[in-house]
Amino acid sequence: MSAILEIRNLRKQYADGTLALKDVSLRVHRGEFVAVIGSSGAGKSTLLRCINRLVEPSGGSIIVNGVDAVKASGRQIRRLRREVGMIFQQFNLVERVTVLRNVLHGRLGYRNPIAGALGLFSRQEIEEAKNILRRLGLHEQMYKRADELSGGQQQRVGIARALSQKPLIILADEPIASLDPATSETIMQILSAICREDGITCLVNLHQVDVAKRYADRIIGIRQGTVVFDGPPKALDDKAVGKVYGP
Amino acid sequence: MSMEVEWAPAGAARQTGRTETPARRRRDPVLTGAAIFGAVFFVFGLIHLNFDYGQLWKGTLAFVRSWAYLFPPNAAEWQPILAAALETLYVAVVGTVLAVAVAFVLAFFAAENVAPKTAPLVKGFVSLLRAVPTLVWALIFIVAVGMGPLPGILAIFTHAVGMLTKMFAQSIEEVDEGVLEALRATGAGWLQVMLQGVLPCVATSFLAWSVFRLEVDIGESTILGVVGAGGIGWEMANAMRNYEFDTASFVGMVIFAMVYSVEFATNRLKNRIRLRG
Amino acid sequence: MKRSGQLLEDLQKRKKRQIWLAAAGIVLITAWSARETDFSVVSVVRGFGEIVRFIGQDFFPPDFSAFRSLIGPAVDTICISFVAMVVGAVLSLLLSFFAAATTCPYRWLQASVRAVCSVLRNIPALIWALLLVAAYGLGTLVGTLALILTSVGTLTRAYAEILEEIDMGQVEAVRATGASWPQVIAHAVLPQFFPGFVGWSLYKLELNMRASTLIGMVGGGGLGFSIQKGLKLFQFQEVCVAILMVIVLVLTTEFITGKLRERLI
Numbered sequence: 181m182s183a184i185l186e187i188r189n190l191r192k193q194y195a196d197g198t199l200a201l202k203d204v205s206l207r208v209h210r211g212e213f214v215a216v217i218g219s220s221g222a223g224k225s226t227l228l229r230c231i232n233r234l235v236e237p238s239g240g241s242i243i244v245n246g247v248d249a250v251k252a253s254g255r256q257i258r259r260l261r262r263e264v265g266m267i268f269q270q271f272n273l274v275e276r277v278t279v280l281r282n283v284l285h286g287r288l289g290y291r292n293p294i295a296g297a298l299g300l301f302s303r304q305e306i307e308e309a310k311n312i313l314r315r316l317g318l319h320e321q322m323y324k325r326a327d328e329l330s331g332g333q334q335q336r337v338g339i340a341r342a343l344s345q346k347p348l349i350i351l352a353d354e355p356i357a358s359l360d361p362a363t364s365e366t367i368m369q370i371l372s373a374i375c376r377e378d379g380i381t382c383l384v385n386l387h388q389v390d391v392a393k394r395y396a397d398r399i400i401g402i403r404q405g406t407v408v409f410d411g412p413p414k415a416l417d418d419k420a421v422g423k424v425y426g427p
Numbered sequence: 428m429s430m431e432v433e434w435a436p437a438g439a440a441r442q443t444g445r446t447e448t449p450a451r452r453r454r455d456p457v458l459t460g461a462a463i464f465g466a467v468f469f470v471f472g473l474i475h476l477n478f479d480y481g482q483l484w485k486g487t488l489a490f491v492r493s494w495a496y497l498f499p500p501n502a503a504e505w506q507p508i509l510a511a512a513l514e515t516l517y518v519a520v521v522g523t524v525l526a527v528a529v530a531f532v533l534a535f536f537a538a539e540n541v542a543p544k545t546a547p548l549v550k551g552f553v554s555l556l557r558a559v560p561t562l563v564w565a566l567i568f569i570v571a572v573g574m575g576p577l578p579g580i581l582a583i584f585t586h587a588v589g590m591l592t593k594m595f596a597q598s599i600e601e602v603d604e605g606v607l608e609a610l611r612a613t614g615a616g617w618l619q620v621m622l623q624g625v626l627p628c629v630a631t632s633f634l635a636w637s638v639f640r641l642e643v644d645i646g647e648s649t650i651l652g653v654v655g656a657g658g659i660g661w662e663m664a665n666a667m668r669n670y671e672f673d674t675a676s677f678v679g680m681v682i683f684a685m686v687y688s689v690e691f692a693t694n695r696l697k698n699r700i701r702l703r704g
Numbered sequence: 705m706k707r708s709g710q711l712l713e714d715l716q717k718r719k720k721r722q723i724w725l726a727a728a729g730i731v732l733i734t735a736w737s738a739r740e741t742d743f744s745v746v747s748v749v750r751g752f753g754e755i756v757r758f759i760g761q762d763f764f765p766p767d768f769s770a771f772r773s774l775i776g777p778a779v780d781t782i783c784i785s786f787v788a789m790v791v792g793a794v795l796s797l798l799l800s801f802f803a804a805a806t807t808c809p810y811r812w813l814q815a816s817v818r819a820v821c822s823v824l825r826n827i828p829a830l831i832w833a834l835l836l837v838a839a840y841g842l843g844t845l846v847g848t849l850a851l852i853l854t855s856v857g858t859l860t861r862a863y864a865e866i867l868e869e870i871d872m873g874q875v876e877a878v879r880a881t882g883a884s885w886p887q888v889i890a891h892a893v894l895p896q897f898f899p900g901f902v903g904w905s906l907y908k909l910e911l912n913m914r915a916s917t918l919i920g921m922v923g924g925g926g927l928g929f930s931i932q933k934g935l936k937l938f939q940f941q942e943v944c945v946a947i948l949m950v951i952v953l954v955l956t957t958e959f960i961t962g963k964l965r966e967r968l969i
Contacts, residue, residue, distance in 0.1 A: 472784075682827060686826040
């Protein structure tokens with residue numbers, strides 16, 4: 181199994197001097213479900229956002245399916261991003277538009293700038309979007325405005341949007357942090373089932389260690405910008421958790 | 428909201444009964460109607476006004492050329508001009524302050540949650556005051572009392588009372604009903620409920636509207652002079668009538684400085700309040 | 705904690721003192737201004753009766769026969785305000801992207817656009833009309849141009865403020881799908897922008913209606929001109945009709961725009 185994502189010596193320093201990522205190296209294989217844990221400010225969010233260049237790395241390399249994300253230029257970044265889906269803690273749906281339209285946003289990277297800007301999608305894309313919604317149980321909500329949905333439903337739309345990109349990798353930045361425990365379970369079940377069924381590699385930031393242990397094939401612990409743990413859930417004992425989280 | 432049990436693993440979903448497509452939401456017909464009407468009316472308006480586009484072009488050229496006459500601004504007669512500017516400020520201040528005082532009292536009779544019986548009447552009356560532009564009031568008062576700053580003050584006062592009463596009343600209506608209820612339950616009289624319960628809640632927004640109105644009134648005051656109510660508008664009209672463009676540009680700058688410094692000061696104040704917040 | 709209690713008390717006292725000082729200041733300024741303009745409330749109250757008599761006797765009953773001749777200027781007034789608003793809104797839409805810190809690439813460009821709009825906005829439309837008459841002559845063109853200038857000034861700033869307050873999270877999410885810049889604008893920025901855009905445009909339409917009724921007084925066409933002419937010729941009862949029409953126009957616009965804005969959210 182080849183490495184679909186390879187990060188070497190990744191470094192990120194913000195303008196005010198904070199060193200968010202010091203020296204991160206890791207390899208992720210196709211189909212893995214990886215949980216990234218660590219306390220707030222440890223660098224989890226920065227790590228994910230460097231992968232799809234929402235944040236500019238200060239040094240190192242990120243190889244996604246053979247292409248170095250750090251060196252990518254304008255058009256290549258677009259191409260990179262459409263192969264990497266992202267799910268957000270605050271859902272980040274465009275609230276005033278319909279659920280269906282939000283899902284179709286995942287296709288923008290595949291459309292030329294003008295057609296996409298005008299919201300012109302092919303009949304096939306629309307059908308596929310509807311199918312994704314059906315798969316996630318949101319068929320009834322298709323034409324509702326995004327802000328009319330509950331938190332859990334909105335996050336499912338977020339997942340649908342990422343799926344419509346037909347991505348190789350899905351990055352999830354604290355996807356359940358804003359949800360209640362019952363809904364969180366549902367979302368994690370959906371995410372892990374879909375990634376397994378479709379063979380999508382998944383990196384999920386979580387701050388709930390127990391959730392990470394239950395769903396992930398592999399856990400990476402970040403502390404102050406470096407990797408301090410990298411292994412299967414059963415290897416994450418109390419001592420290891422202590423190393424990740426606190427003095 | 429109960430747990431989302433509609434989701435099921437991929438295979439199962441295709442077998443569950445409901446596969447009809449939900450109805451597409453209809454767009455608000457009033458809004459779309461208004462939008463279409465607007466577009467049509469725009470075209471109608473353009474045709475009706477029948478602009479001479481040749482004149483537009485020529486005028487723009489003339490305007491650009493006349494910039495040479497505008498600069499350097501002629502500040503030779505700065506004394507009467509500055510005196511006029513001061514008079515404009517005085518008119519605005521007196522008119523606004525008086526309007527705030529009167530509107531303050533009127534608002535309590537115009538708010539539907541504290542004076543439901545008189546509210547419609549008072550609101551109707553002040554909306555008439557507000558519907559007549561300050562300048563038109565000035566014209567009326569000039570005919571009634573003669574030229575000078577007095578009609579200007581009266582005009583600003585009248586229009587501002589119209590606007591402020593509405594805004595103050597709105598703020599009063601936004602006070603939480605619970606607060607009023609609680610005070611009434613202690614046995615407080617109407618006046619006490621107003622001053623102890625309503626007033627603290629609306630104080631900041633009254634202040635904000637008053638300052639805003641002052642800003643607007645200074646702007647209005649500058650143009651009152653154009654029709655003879657004194658102040659800097661008079662100087663501007665004079666200069667343009669005599670084709671003294673350079674003087675006019677100086678007056679224009681003074682006007683801009685006056686209006687802008689108020690905007691600037693209020694912005695600073697707003698930011699300071701926000702930081703303290 | 706005695707210290708913090710004491711601090712709080714001192715702060716309260718200071719605040720109260722500041723409020724009293726400010727209030728005293730306002731009273732002083734007003735009194736000074738009143739003196740400088742020879743204004744006295746007493747004389748106003750005394751003269752009030754005279755004013756009411758004047759208005760009642762000379763303006764009423766309104767001479768409705770003048771109505772027909774005033775329809776033309778009234779339609780002009782409506783068209784001027786509407787056309788100016790639409791043109792102003794379109795221009796401001798483009799400019800606002802350069803006036804908002806979140807969408808403008810260069811700091812200096814943003815500052816200069818804001819400055820120009822400030823000038824456009826803070827010089828009253830009437831003054832603009834005065835300035836433009838020399839170049840464009842009398843008539844509706846001048847009135848419309850003056851209103852376009854002030855519309856651009858107000859709307860650019862209003863739109864820019866909306867742009868600066870949009871939820872960047874939504875923008876980030878659409879960017880993350882690989883969308884190009886115009887697609888991000890169209891799908892993440894514009895939907896959030898839309899209600900404020902229409903709301904402010906309708907508000908400006910209301911303002912324009914009020915202003916365009918006056919523009920006529922400096923030659924800009926419309927009802928203002930009729931009012932001034934009528935007053936000069938002492939035809940008060942006709943002026944009354946014109947003023948009534950102004951009131952009707954303004955109130956109707958206020959009502960319609962208010963209803964539309966309610967439906968928008």
